[in-house]
Amino acid sequence: MKCQRVGPELQQSVSKVLYDYNNNKNGRKALIAAEYSGVQVALAKNFQMGVTNKTTEFLQMNPMGKVPVLETPDGCIFESNAIARYVIKFSRGFQAHIEQWIDFATLEIDANIIKWVAPRFGYGPYLAAAEEAAITALKRAFGALNSHLLLNTYLVGHAVTLADIIMTCNLYVGFSAILIKSFTSEFPHVERYFWTMVNQPNFRKVLGEVKQAESVPPVPSQKKPSQPNESAKPKEAKKEPKKEPPKPKVEKPVEEEEEAPKPKAKNPLDLLPPSFWDMYDPEGYSLWFCDYKYNDENTVSFVTLNMKVKGLWLFRGNEIPQFVVKKCYDMELYDWTKVDITDEVQKKRVNAMIEDQEPFEGEALLDAKCFK
Numbered sequence: 001m002k003c004q005r006v007g008p009e010l011q012q013s014v015s016k017v018l019y020d021y022n023n024n025k026n027g028r029k030a031l032i033a034a035e036y037s038g039v040q041v042a043l044a045k046n047f048q049m050g051v052t053n054k055t056t057e058f059l060q061m062n063p064m065g066k067v068p069v070l071e072t073p074d075g076c077i078f079e080s081n082a083i084a085r086y087v088i089k090f091s092r093g094f095q096a097h098i099e100q101w102i103d104f105a106t107l108e109i110d111a112n113i114i115k116w117v118a119p120r121f122g123y124g125p126y127l128a129a130a131e132e133a134a135i136t137a138l139k140r141a142f143g144a145l146n147s148h149l150l151l152n153t154y155l156v157g158h159a160v161t162l163a164d165i166i167m168t169c170n171l172y173v174g175f176s177a178i179l180i181k182s183f184t185s186e187f188p189h190v191e192r193y194f195w196t197m198v199n200q201p202n203f204r205k206v207l208g209e210v211k212q213a214e215s216v217p218p219v220p221s222q223k224k225p226s227q228p229n230e231s232a233k234p235k236e237a238k239k240e241p242k243k244e245p246p247k248p249k250v251e252k253p254v255e256e257e258e259e260a261p262k263p264k265a266k267n268p269l270d271l272l273p274p275s276f277w278d279m280y281d282p283e284g285y286s287l288w289f290c291d292y293k294y295n296d297e298n299t300v301s302f303v304t305l306n307m308k309v310k311g312l313w314l315f316r317g318n319e320i321p322q323f324v325v326k327k328c329y330d331m332e333l334y335d336w337t338k339v340d341i342t343d344e345v346q347k348k349r350v351n352a353m354i355e356d357q358e359p360f361e362g363e364a365l366l367d368a369k370c371f372k
C-alpha cells in the first residue's frame with residue numbers, strides 16, 4: 001500500500017477508498033461529504049471489522065487500527081473529521097467558523113454523548129457521577145447550540161457545510177441511542193435542525209430513516225465487590241473485561257501453572273467450566289440463546305461495532321420471567337431459543353459461549369461480556 005504521505009496536491013479525479021464497517025457514523029461523515037462535493041468514494045471491498053483492521057497492512061494505514069481510513073493517491077488518512085475535510089475540500093474552502101463548529105460538535109457534543117451512552121451499552125464502567133457530569137455538560141452544549149440555531153438554519157452561512165455534516169452524524173448517535181424526547185424537547189431548535197438535516201436527500205441517502213430512541217437504555221448490572229453468593233448458580237463467574245484476556249481455560253492441555261488441577265471431564269462435551277453441567281439444575285433453571293435479529297443492519301453501529309450479537313442467558317425457572325420481558329426494552333430485538341440440553345450440539349454451543357471460544361461459529365470474536 002502506498003500510504004506514507006498525505007500531500008497537499010489533491011487530485012479530484014482519482015477515486016478514494018474508504019475502509020469502514022457499515023453504518024459507522026464516523027465513516028458516514030465522509031460519505032455525506034462526498035454526496036455534497038461530488039467526489040467519488042468507494043467502500044473497501046471485503047472489509048471485516050475486527051479482522052481487516054488488525055492486519056499489518058491496515059496498521060500501516062492507521063497505527064491505531066481504527067476505522068474509518070481513507071486511502072487516497074496522497075496517502076492514507078485516518079480520523080473521520082480529517083477524512084471528511086479531505087473529501088469536502090475539493091469543493092469548499094476553509095473557514096474558521098466551520099472549523100469552530102466541527103470542534104464544538106466533536107468536543108462538546110460527541111464526547112459527552114459517548115460518555116453517557118458507552119457505559120450503558122457495556123462499553124466501560126458505569127459511574128453515576130461521571131454520567132451526571134456528562135449529561136450536565138451535554139445540556140450546556142445543547143443550550144448553546146439551541147441559541148445559535150434560534151437565528152440560524154445551518155451552523156455556518158446559508159447552506160449545508162461540513163460542520164453540519166459532522167454535527168448531524170454526532171447528534172445521530174445521540175438521538176438514536178439515548179436522547180429521548182423528554183431530553184431533546186428542551187432544545188426545540190436543535191430538534192428542528194436535526195430532523196431537517198437528516199431528512200435532506202444527501203443525508204437520507206446515507207443514513208436512511210432515522211428514529212429517535214424511545215427509552216434510555218438501562219444501566220447494565222455490575223459486578224459487586226466479590227460478593228460470594230446469593231444465587232450460587234449464575235452461569236459463570238463474571239469475567240473481568242480488562243484484567244486479562246479471556247483464556248481458553250481448559251482447552252489447553254495444562255501447561256499454564258493454574259490453580260488446583262481440575263477434575264477430569266467425563267466426556268469431551270462437558271468441558272467448561274469444569275462442573276457447570278454437573279451443577280446445572282434443569283428443573284429450577286433454564287438456559288436461553290439470544291440472537292440479534294438485525295445483525296445485518298445495526299442502526300446504532302458504533303455501539304455494536306457491527307458485531308453479530310449473540311448471547312446466552314440463565315434464568316431462574318423454565319421460562320423467561322415476565323418481569324424481565326417487561327423491563328428489558330430490547331428483548332424483542334432478539335430471537336430467543338431455549339437450550340435443549342439433551343441436544344449435544346446445543347450444549348456445545350453453550351460451552352463455546354461460556355468459554356469465549358474463538359473463532360465462534362466461524363467468526364472472529366470481537367468482544368465478549370458477562371452480565372448478571
Ligand SMILES: N[C@@H](CCC(=O)N[C@@H](CS)C(=O)NCC(=O)O)C(=O)O
Pocket residue numbers: 024026064065066067068078079080081302
Ligand atoms: N476519532 C476517531 C475514532 C475512531 C474509532 O474509535 N473507531 C472505532 C470504530 S467507531 C474503531 O475502529 N475501533 C476499533 C478499535 O478500537 O480497535 C475517528 O473519528 O475516526
